[in-house]
Amino acid sequence: MQKIPLTLAKPGMILAKPVTRPDGIAVAAAGSELSQSILDRFDTMGVTHVVVEGEPVRLDGQPGGTxxxxxxxxxxxxxxxxxxxxxxxxxxxxxxxxxxxxxxxxxxxxxxxxxxxxxxxxxxxxxxxxxxxx
CATH class of the missing domain: 1.10.287 (Helix Hairpins)
Structure with missing residues (x-):
């Protein structure tokens, strides 16, 4: 599980924690699979980070190693x-x-x-x- 900027989130990733807008309203549940349309919607809502499951993602945009x-x-x-x-x-x-x-x-x-x-x-x-x- 890792908190990553929305810009590094990719379709197919699974949310480890619910996503909330800056005003605290939940917009996606934990366990939801990300799609490009959901990522675009998060961007318009002002969501800046998401917590995803799986191996860590390098914050420089490259895939994570072991x-x-x-x-x-x-x-x-x-x-x-x-x-x-x-x-x-x-x-x-x-x-x-x-x-x-x-x-x-x-x-x-x-x-x-x-x-x-x-x-x-x-x-x-x-x-x-x-x-x-x-």
């Missing part, structure tokens, strides 16, 4: 004030293990999708190469 890797990088910084606290150390280790597991799972899914998208012709030359050696 957020788990970014979170792993920040753990040392986030727990810097508690170097000797046994409980905070345990929480840090649990988060580290969790983010590593999720990052590995995301990488495996991406690799499987990449392998599935490649044509099967790439597998045929590998089968033919042993016959050349014989």
């Amino acid at each position: 957020s788990y890797d970014k979170r792993l990088e920040r753990l040392d910084f986030l727990f810097r004030k508690f170097p000797d606290d046994k409980w905070m150390g345990q929480i840090k280790r649990l988060l580290d293990r969790y983010f590593r597991m999720k990052a590995a799972a995301s990488a495996a899914v991406a690799e499987a999708a990449k392998a599935a998208s490649q044509p099967e012709a790439a597998a045929e030359p590998a089968e033919k190469s042993p016959t050349k050696d014989a």
Whole structure:
């Protein structure tokens, strides 16, 4: 879930929180799928930000990468004030293990999708190469 400017919202995104006008009146419910007409309507109503579900969107407009890797990088910084606290150390280790597991799972899914998208012709030359050696 991430709060993003309306300019970065794209059709197909799902709202994580209701959208309200600046005067507080709700105009869309959480769980609604955004369409271009809804985004245009939000713009005319003065809505500036929406909270969407899913992986984070980079605020420079580029698609987000794996957020788990970014979170792993920040753990040392986030727990810097508690170097000797046994409980905070345990929480840090649990988060580290969790983010590593999720990052590995995301990488495996991406690799499987990449392998599935490649044509099967790439597998045929590998089968033919042993016959050349014989």
